Amino acid sequence: MPAISSFQDHITFLKGEIEKALMKVPIHETPRYLYEPIKYVLSGKGKRLRPILVHLSGQAHDADPADLMKAAIAVELLHNFSLVHDDIMDGDETRHGQPTVHQQWDESTAILSGDGLFVLSQLILSGLPPIVHQRFNEVTLAVCEGQGMDKEFEHDSSITMGQYLIMIGKKTGALLGLCAELGALLGGRNKEEAHHLFEFGLNLGLAFQIQDDFLEIFGDESTMGKSLGSDIREGKQTALTILARDKDPKGWDRFTSNSPSISDYQSYFEANKIQSEGERVINHYIDRARRGLEVIQKEKQDHMNQFATMILNRKF
Amino acid sequence: MPAISSFQDHITFLKGEIEKALMKVPIHETPRYLYEPIKYVLSGKGKRLRPILVHLSGQAHDADPADLMKAAIAVELLHNFSLVHDDIMDGDETRHGQPTVHQQWDESTAILSGDGLFVLSQLILSGLPPIVHQRFNEVTLAVCEGQGMDKEFEHDSSITMGQYLIMIGKKTGALLGLCAELGALLGGRNKEEAHHLFEFGLNLGLAFQIQDDFLEIFGDESTMGKSLGSDIREGKQTALTILARDKDPKGWDRFTSNSPSISDYQSYFEANKIQSEGERVINHYIDRARRGLEVIQKEKQDHMNQFATMILNRKF
Numbered sequence: 001m002p003a004i005s006s007f008q009d010h011i012t013f014l015k016g017e018i019e020k021a022l023m024k025v026p027i028h029e030t031p032r033y034l035y036e037p038i039k040y041v042l043s044g045k046g047k048r049l050r051p052i053l054v055h056l057s058g059q060a061h062d063a064d065p066a067d068l069m070k071a072a073i074a075v076e077l078l079h080n081f082s083l084v085h086d087d088i089m090d091g092d093e094t095r096h097g098q099p100t101v102h103q104q105w106d107e108s109t110a111i112l113s114g115d116g117l118f119v120l121s122q123l124i125l126s127g128l129p130p131i132v133h134q135r136f137n138e139v140t141l142a143v144c145e146g147q148g149m150d151k152e153f154e155h156d157s158s159i160t161m162g163q164y165l166i167m168i169g170k171k172t173g174a175l176l177g178l179c180a181e182l183g184a185l186l187g188g189r190n191k192e193e194a195h196h197l198f199e200f201g202l203n204l205g206l207a208f209q210i211q212d213d214f215l216e217i218f219g220d221e222s223t224m225g226k227s228l229g230s231d232i233r234e235g236k237q238t239a240l241t242i243l244a245r246d247k248d249p250k251g252w253d254r255f256t257s258n259s260p261s262i263s264d265y266q267s268y269f270e271a272n273k274i275q276s277e278g279e280r281v282i283n284h285y286i287d288r289a290r291r292g293l294e295v296i297q298k299e300k301q302d303h304m305n306q307f308a309t310m311i312l313n314r315k316f
Numbered sequence: 317m318p319a320i321s322s323f324q325d326h327i328t329f330l331k332g333e334i335e336k337a338l339m340k341v342p343i344h345e346t347p348r349y350l351y352e353p354i355k356y357v358l359s360g361k362g363k364r365l366r367p368i369l370v371h372l373s374g375q376a377h378d379a380d381p382a383d384l385m386k387a388a389i390a391v392e393l394l395h396n397f398s399l400v401h402d403d404i405m406d407g408d409e410t411r412h413g414q415p416t417v418h419q420q421w422d423e424s425t426a427i428l429s430g431d432g433l434f435v436l437s438q439l440i441l442s443g444l445p446p447i448v449h450q451r452f453n454e455v456t457l458a459v460c461e462g463q464g465m466d467k468e469f470e471h472d473s474s475i476t477m478g479q480y481l482i483m484i485g486k487k488t489g490a491l492l493g494l495c496a497e498l499g500a501l502l503g504g505r506n507k508e509e510a511h512h513l514f515e516f517g518l519n520l521g522l523a524f525q526i527q528d529d530f531l532e533i534f535g536d537e538s539t540m541g542k543s544l545g546s547d548i549r550e551g552k553q554t555a556l557t558i559l560a561r562d563k564d565p566k567g568w569d570r571f572t573s574n575s576p577s578i579s580d581y582q583s584y585f586e587a588n589k590i591q592s593e594g595e596r597v598i599n600h601y602i603d604r605a606r607r608g609l610e611v612i613q614k615e616k617q618d619h620m621n622q623f624a625t626m627i628l629n630r631k632f
Contacts, residue, residue: 028461031461031464031465031468032464032468033464033465033467033468034460034461034463034464035464085427085428085431088423088424088427089424089427089428107404107423108404108405108467109467111401111404111405111427111430112401112405112460112463112464112467114427114431115401115430115431115434115460116457116460118431118434119453119456119457119460120457122438122449122453122456123450123453123454123457125449126446126449126450126453127446130442130443130446133438133441133442133449134439134442137435137438137439137442138439140435140438141432141435141436141439144350144428144431144432144435145344145347145350147350147428148347148348148349148350148351148428148432149347149349151349151424151425151428152347152348152349
């Protein structure tokens with residue numbers, strides 16, 4: 001491996017290696033019905049944050065690079081499987097700037113190619129220790145549970161912050177947790193030690209997701225890549241709307257019945273201290289994430305810490 | 317285990333044990349969006365032929381009964397996963413006499429619960445040897461390929477018998493092959509020896525599927541559980557129609573352009589020796605299936621042979 005001059009260079013290097021490994025996943029030519037959409041998905045402009053995290057965690061634990069790459073690619077395939085199926089369920093039309101599989105082809109094609117991506121992820125895990133296989137699938141089940149909860153929560157305005165946190169923890173946090181945990185397991189850490197790394201990723205994912213809800217209202221449209229308030233207008237649950245409803249259900253009902261604008265939302269959240277409460281929750285999960293790194297030797301925590309900062313500053 | 321008085325009693329006993337084990341698969345209560353359809357599917361009236369075959373093969377190889385039950389349940393979950401997703405893709409409305417998941421709920425629910433069934437199958441494999449995990453997923457990929465080919469073949473009247481055999485081998489045969497193979501692998505047979513058992517199941521599956529196409533025309537409606545000729549009328553490829561087209565493309569085109577009745581089909585297939593050719597192909601695969609059993613000690617082949625007879629006589 002070449003000398004690494006900075007964290008950012010290291011990330012760029014890892015991303016390049018991951019792209020190369022993704023292109024080497026053994027994928028047959030036919031049947032094209034199954035494999036063309038899989039190739040289409042894998043050549044999309046994903047940020048590869050999850051496989052990068054597998055490598056960073058594994059490097060902090062002196063894991064074997066070849067094993068790390070297998071786990072990293074398996075995680076990226078798993079992530080893409082869940083995106084392809086979630087996009088059907090959520091009716092999303094674009095992903096990474098290109099049409100989703102069910103838009104480009106049809107739903108049957110998207111169901112089958114999603115399945116294929118997941119099977120490929122299992123095949124790539126072959127040869128890694130059984131605990132890796134087990135945790136990989138336990139977390140996949142949690143991701144399915146998170147998606148199930150998300151579907152249940154649509155149009156349910158009685159969801160509490162506690163339920164919401166469990167949902168995003170399973171749907172988004174658990175997979176980041178798995179990435180960090182796999183690096184530790186492949187570095188020979190036992191299950192309990194490795195669990196601290198799961199906590200790192202899980203809590204980082206929670207902080208990120210709540211921050212995302214926050215930026216939807218208080219952010220900058222050009223950085224967000226979508227218009228402010230779009231989730232709220234679609235009636236989706238977000239951390240801020242749940243906090244506001246939890247705090248003053250009647251006031252919130254009155255407020256939302258008047259088709260508020262984004263600046264109305266901003267004023268409401270500020271006046272009712274929802275903004276500061278949201279910031280407090282985000283910082284709570286950031287602290288918990290960083291505490292998960294304490295099992296790593298001090299001098300090896302640096303890249304993991306910088307990864308957290310990169311994620312939270314959306315510099316990727 | 318109680319004394320077994322006959323093959324049929326043994327099958328009944330195994331089916332009962334499999335049903336009990338299926339009810340013990342650890343399935344959470346919530347989210348109900350994910351788990352209710354899974355419970356609904358598993359309580360359906362499946363014949364459990366695949367897990368029964370895992371046990372029979374494993375018993376012929378003196379495998380550990382607890383390991384066999386894990387593999388048997390994993391295979392049954394895998395089978396149900398593929399049925400739930402295939403039923404969406406094929407627009408089928410009933411399965412084992414009850415509405416399919418996407419009919420009873422909706423497509424999103426069916427996609428997610430299918431995914432969940434597959435993840436559960438992977439979790440149940442935990443602790444079994446890596447080769448079991450690997451073969452399980454290699455065959456699952458073949459099943460996905462078979463479904464992809466089947467979708468490609470819809471409305472394509474240039475499919476040859478060779479292509480059709482590859483498709484049904486992947487879509488139907490490979491999973492039966494896996495069942496027999498897993499019993500051998502869990503009984504300590506090496507990969508090459510176990511492959512003979514894969515060949516047994518694969519070829520049995522091919523014979524069964526071609527026979528199914530045959531019975532569609534020459535069978536008895538009450539035994540078939542569907543009206544004769546329904547696949548042909550829907551424009552599906554069947555072994556007999558492909559054989560007929562391969563033999564005399566122009567004659568076949570002329571014949572089918574006149575909306576033939578079932579008795580017209582019967583006369584055509586008899587007059588053009590398609591019936592005898594179909595029987596020859598079926599017997600070829602039955603012979604190949606039975607040859608796969610030759611690696612088993614003579615006195616232990618009996619139940620496997622009777623299983624093949626049961627399948628081919630549709631006595632289940």
